[in-house]
Amino acid sequence: MQEKITKRKLSVKKVLTMLLFFVAIVSSAQTYEFENGTRTNNADIQNCDSCSGKIVGNLGGNSSVSVNVNVATTGWYNLKLFYCTGDPRTIRLTAGSATTIAIPCEPSGGWSTAASKNVSVYLNSGTTTLLWDNTSSWAPNLDKFVLSPIGTSSTQTISFGANNSIVYNLGTKTYNVKFNGATVITNASAYAYSDQQYLSVNYATATYTSEAFTDNIGSGTKHIFTLSGNYTLGMQQVFYAYNNKNYVAVQVVLTGNGSNSYKMSPLTSYQVTPNFGSGDTRALFVPYDNDAWIRYNAYPLTSAEFTASEVTNIYNNTNRKGLVIGSVEHTKWKTGIAVSGGGASSAYVSVIAGWTKNDITRDQRGHGWVNVGQTSCASPKVLLNANDDWRTGLEEFGQANAALQPKYIFDWTAPKPMGWNSWGAIQSNINLTKAKAVVDFFHDDCPAFKTEDNTLFIDLDSYWDNMSDAELAQFVTYAKNKGFKAGIYWAPFVDWGKYNRPVEGSSYTYNQCWTMVNGNPLELDGAYAMDPTSPGTKARIRYFMNRFKAAGFEMIKIDFLTHASIEADGFANNQLHTGMEAYQEGMKFLVDEIAGKMLVQAAISPNLATGPFVHVRRIACDAYTSIGETDYTLNSTTYGWWQNKIYDYLDADHVVFGNASIGENRARLLSSVVTGTITSGDDFSTAGAWKARSQLLLQNNDVLNVARADMHFVPADGNTGYNAANVFSATYNNVTYVAVFNYSNTATTNNVSLSRLGLGSGSYSVKELYSGTISSTQGTLSVQLPQADAALYAIYQGPVLSTPNYNWGNASTNxxxxxxxxxxxxxxxxxxxxxxxxxxxxxxxxxxxxxxxxxxxxxxxxxxxxxxxxxxxxxxxxxxxxxxxxxxxxxxx
CATH class of the missing domain: 2.60.40.1220 (Immunoglobulin-like)
Structure with missing residues (x-):
């Protein structure tokens, strides 16, 4: 009997031991080799000397690999992925029926050299199939992954706005962001690169404090999570919750001696999942500047794979819900927002302060170091803003930028400027005779084309130095006597000569002023960049500004400003180490030398960092007559119109009619009306079809009154990708103005929903402002347009259209x-x-x-x-x- 009892006890002990062993296995790290998974199509097994075994390659397109995993407990798990790739590639992971997540993989050092990265995944207990693929592109080779459970820990909840919150996990040092009660960003972490890579998730402990704060946006509570342990430098993850704002700002800060950095991220998340519902989801690529005919692009979220400059918007064009993520500070950092779509409702997003890319930021080297020699280094504040209308979200982002970086230049209090620029058609042939003839044309033959205060800006562009200083002064006087204001052009931070010689107005030579990158002068757009902090560059600016002011110019167009923001080997001011710091110094000096004497317009320039220093900014560059060029400029308006919250006015580049069709002329003019200001560009010193067209189109007061008014057009839709929207609208004094474009070479019919424009279901009067045709409509505005044409409608209720009344000269309609x-x-x-x-x-x-x-x-x-x-x-x-x-x-x- 005793023997039987002993055997029974041993059996129970054996079972318990086996159970404990099983629990230990499923609750600790588990390693899965990809070569043991199920492969499809061309996916194959390859050798890898540095891997744990073999690797699975040829992934992407219709080729995938899937691996079954088994966990005992439902919850979050850390997945450490080992991969090999010689260039940047993305793998997408679908865990069972969960939302697909994108995992961008940086080069590992070769196709058989392994690197790793950590991702958080949510798994249900039991067996789950993990599918690894990339249907839109090639994927990296995959070695193995290791699953480890993430233990539970305490959280700190931060409320902001209406039913919005940050839920910070004090154990993992990650955070979730909830908008309207739903989690939109999951397990976001922070990092900073300094003497080593500092990762928030690897710090030992986190403590929470809070304090009141006030900045130019408003007041609120600053929430600080201080991280310590495992590193020589400390880290803070900071959240700015504003009173009465539905958005929050996030920031990461390195602390301690030597805490300078060249790359930081306050937010990196593999699971950004806005609750958009069904519809057309997009992610917006935003350029850094307007050089080289670069365009905005609203990618379908499923195929998005880009890094946007300073800001992106992930949104649903169908119901217009959107999520804005963007930097609102541009004095030290260039910031990129990396987006990789995991599917129609999810994306990887990483905010990268310290980002450069040659074909976007124009840099040929990495970002400079920030806060060298100081005891703390902060990333820019990054705004997170979910909104029921993606367009409103971008406008609020623009307003926040303008608040945090207020105007350095003097306030522009005169009416909206309009005028003419010589680069449109005359270009290098400008001279005093031609310039005077243009003045005469507008004064004598096109008198109704004027601003609200009865003037025009007549601007001499590049090659104004065909004239002597005496001739320039004569032109200024001639224009002023005709009631106009003379403008001039200059590129303050470029050297077109590209050879060594004395710098005008100084004792320096040009080779002392060039921006050096990798040991050589930086050439961009055919010119050498000049160091904006150099005493020689500044002396040259003072010399030319004094010439322009002495001649009496009242406007200046400044160009090629991106050259001043280039990351360099070093700067004359050795206290500065980044391109944006140098840009700030150079632009402030330039504005100081202008001394409040001129309206300032920026041509090629950084989109956001230029805001404090100019009144008007061109949203695109070098567009002329064709309907394709109108589509190009309006692409920038479609996705960048919100910059009118940062600048006094936006400009769509010169309006050149030339010998193009009347429809292309209407579209070209309307593109400027929609964007902001009108800058005519034809050669009015010679006869041509453009004269009669200008007399017709630039003297249509119904259209010009829209242009003169302080109204802001917004796109009706944002689903046009690389191209422009075809419908824009603005409401002013209870009148809704609708601009409709046809960029194609065939006639089109647009049925514009009035409710989508914010109008009710009642009956409306409609006036087409180019033709004067009056009609009525209800529910839908049906617009039939010939090829390459445009129309502008005023939609109103009542028998009479109420329009602005500008009481001057020839403002009458006949x-x-x-x-x-x-x-x-x-x-x-x-x-x-x-x-x-x-x-x-x-x-x-x-x-x-x-x-x-x-x-x-x-x-x-x-x-x-x-x-x-x-x-x-x-x-x-x-x-x-x-x-x-x-x-x-x-x-x-």
Missing amino acids: YVFPNPATNTFQIKFDHSINGPVAISVYDLVGKEIWKTTTVAEDMISSEIPVQHLAKGVYVVKVSTSGNKVQNFKFIKQ
């Missing part, structure tokens, strides 16, 4: 021009006319002294000869079809 005249005049009608026009001329006592018949095309008559009339004042009576009679007062010189 008039004689030029007036006075010597040889000929023309008539601008208030409606479209195609046919004969009877004209009678009377003296002041009412005697008819001459009459003739001419023809009109659209809203402009042909030229009417008056050289035979004696000098004096006359009344011109005009009769058109339908016996409509109009009278004009006319002066013969």
Whole structure:
């Protein structure tokens, strides 16, 4: 009996031991080799000397590998992935029915050299199939992965806005972000590169404190998690919760002696999963500047694989919900937002302060070090903002940028500027005679094209130095006497000569001022970059600004500013170590030298960092007549319009009519109206079709009144990828203005939903402002456009369209021009006319002294000869079809 009992006890002990062994196995690290998984299509097993065994290669497209895992407990697990790749590639992981996550893999050192990275995955108890693939591109070779359970630990919850919160895990040093109660960002971590790589998840302990704070955005509570242990430097993960704001700002800070850094991330998450519901989900690539015809791109989230400059927006174009993630500080860092779509509802996102890329930021070396020699180093503040309308989210991001980096330049209080620029058509042929002829054209032949305060900016672009200083001063005086303001152009931070010589206005030579990168002058856009901190560069700026101010110029277009933000081997100011720090110094010096004397417009320049230093910024560059170039400029407006919260005005580049079709001309002009300001660009010193087109289009006061008003157009949709939206709208004084474009070479019909434009279900009056055609609509605006054309509609309720009233000169909708005249005049009608026009001329006592018949095309008559009339004042009576009679007062010189 005793023997039986002993055997029974041994059996129970054996079972318990086996159970404990099984629990230990499933609750500790488990290693899975990919070569033991199930492969599809071309995926194969390859040798790897540095791996734990073999690797699975040829992954991507329709080739995948899947591995079954078994865990005892439902919860979060750390997955340490071992991979091999010679170039940057992404692998996507789907754990059972969970949302697919993207895992970008940096080069490991070769196709058979292994590297590793850690990812958090949520697994249910039991067996789960992990599918590894990349349907849109090649994937890295895969060696193995190790699963380890993440133990439970205490959390700290931070509330902000309405039902939004940060849930910080004090054990893992990661955090979740919830908007409207739903988790949108999961297990976000931080890192900083200094003397070594500091990872938030590897610190031993985290403690929490909070304090009140105030910055230019507002006041609130600053939440600080201080990390220590396992590293020589400390780290803080900081969250700024603003009162009455539905967004939060995040930041990472290195602390301790020697805590300088060249790369930091306050947020890196493999699971950004906005709760968008079904629909067309997108992720927005934002360029760093507007050079080299770069474009914005709204990628479908499933195929997104990019790094955007400073900000991105992940959004649903169908229901318009969106998530903005972007830096709101640009004084030290260039920041990239890396996005890799895991599917239609998830993405990997990493905010990288210290990011450069040659074809985007124009840099040819890595980012400089920040806070050298100091005891702390902070990343920029990064805004997280979920919104019911992705467009509103970007506008709030723009407002936050403007608040945190307020204007350094003087406030612009005059009305919206409009004008002409010589680069559009005259280019290198500009001279005093041509410049004066352009002034005469606008004064005599196109008098209704003026700003609200009755002027224009007539701007000499590059090659203005064809003229002497005396001729420049003469041009300024000539323009001023005609009621206009003269503008000039200059690129303060580039050397087009690219050879050593004395620097104007200084004792320095050019080779002392060039920006050196990797031991050589940095050449970009055909010019050498000049160090913005160099005393020689500054002396040159002072010399030219003094010339421009002495001549009396009231406007300056500054160009190629990106050259001043380049990461360099070093700067003349050796206290600065990054391109953005140098940019700040150079731009402040330039603005100080301008001394409040000129309206300042930036051409090629960084999108966001230029905001404090200029009044107007071109949103694109070098677009001319064709409908394709209008699509290019409006691509930047479609996805960058929100920068009107940072700049006083945006400009879509010069409007050149040339010999293009009337439809392309309408579209070209409307692109500027939609973007912000109008800058005409034709050569009005010579005869050509562009003169009549300008007289017609630039004197349509219905259109010009929209351009003059302080209204901001937004895109109706953001699903156009590399191209522009075709519908934009703005509401002003209870009138909704709708711009519709056709960029194609065939006629189109657009059925524009009024509810999508924010209008109700009632009946509306509609006026097309180019033609003057009036109609009515309800629910939908049906727009039929010929190829390469555009239309502008005013939608309103009531019998009369309420428009701005600008009380000056020839602001009426019909008039004689030029007036006075010597040889000929023309008539601008208030409606479209195609046919004969009877004209009678009377003296002041009412005697008819001459009459003739001419023809009109659209809203402009042909030229009417008056050289035979004696000098004096006359009344011109005009009769058109339908016996409509109009009278004009006319002066013969």
